[in-house]
Amino acid sequence: MPNFEHPEYPEATLLHLESVVPCRESQVSQLLSIFGELPHVFVNCAECFTSRLLLEEILTQLRSLSSEDKPGFHVSCDTFNDFIRLFKQEINAQGLQNQTVYIVLDKAEQLRDMEANVLPGFLKLQEMTDRNVTVVFLSEIVWELFRPNTGCLEPLTLYFPDYSIGNLQKILSHYHPPEYSADFYAAYINILLGVFYTVCRDLKELRHLAALNFAKYCEPVVRGEASERDTRRLWKNIESHLKKAMQTVYLREISSSQWARIQQDDGEPGHLKGLSAHAHVELPYYSKFLLIAAYLASYNPARTDKRFFLKHHGKIKKTNFLKKHEKTSNHLLGPKPFPLDRLLAILYSIVDNKVAPTANIFSQITSLVTLQLLTLVGHDDQLDGPKYKCTVSLDFIRAIARTVNFDIIKYLYDFL
Structure with missing residues (x-):
């Protein structure tokens, strides 16, 4: 354990840390007293x-x-x-x-x-x-x-309580755009929290939602139809917009421009699900490779992975692979489930050095499942890990692959 005795830190240091981590003054002070710099x-x-x-x-x-x-x-x-x-x-x-x-x-x-x-x-x-x-x-x-079953040393625990709605109001209001007054943006945050606080308490997601929907809130002001103090008219303009956004709280994979186009659709919010949403979704660069790897894992026999994805594997001859049950195209039989470790092995083979290795892989897999581009078909227990299937069509994955200059047909067993 560290030495708890420390010199007194100047007030400027405490104020700086509290500005970096607002509404955590008690925890910051306690951690600084324990650890120091x-x-x-x-x-x-x-x-x-x-x-x-x-x-x-x-x-x-x-x-x-x-x-x-x-x-x-x-x-x-x-x-x-x-x-x-x-x-x-x-x-x-x-x-x-x-x-x-x-x-x-x-x-x-x-x-x-x-x-x-x-x-x-x-x-x-x-x-x-x-x-x-x-x-x-x-x-x-x-x-x-996640305490180990075997004997272990117990850590000193420090709990960070959930942010209250007042904390969230203070933190989110801090990020107001410079072209608008702090009071105007604070009123917007009040409206946003009034809609989303009951279903979402995550600061990162709320900050994302605030940035994503602010332009819609400002429309009457930009058009000269309302002033910054006309809260009633501003609320009326954004009310239906926020209710539709409630259907897709976690919009991490959708850009602001595409969310704006979604809002212009005449369809019901409930129709924005599954494969019908594919045309609206813009995936981050790394998620595209994850989806490509998932498609390859779903439609290629597992025993062909070494020939497809190991370097210096030599030329693939389909006649050497073919088995009786594989006379029918895998694309006609539909996607097959695959384990997580196979997905990651294919991913690292096709990515090479095209993307940064520090991308958060597991959160992006979760996002693909949320968007229903992948389906979780297994369950994580002591005997078997999670398994997935890729639910997108060949045309869709080819379109995704083209955006990252990846020739997916060369890696599909059915097209040898």
């Missing part, structure tokens, strides 16, 4: 979703704390035992033996899905390394839901 590494466990990626990222960031090492230096690490040895070496090399080093693990619940020794290992890291190190777990779930 010391060397740290910060890793998102959802992005580094295997133990090897996680351990290597920690070591790489630790080495980059020294200005002598060039950015981009990579440290290889295969096992947790290797991590202990390399971690001690890095601490000594960086001259940090007399300082507390902090390892901050965001989305820490992901550690449950890694090897059984990873989570207990981080809980006992100070003891195992004999170095002054503190591991901080960040999670949106309670500790009891």
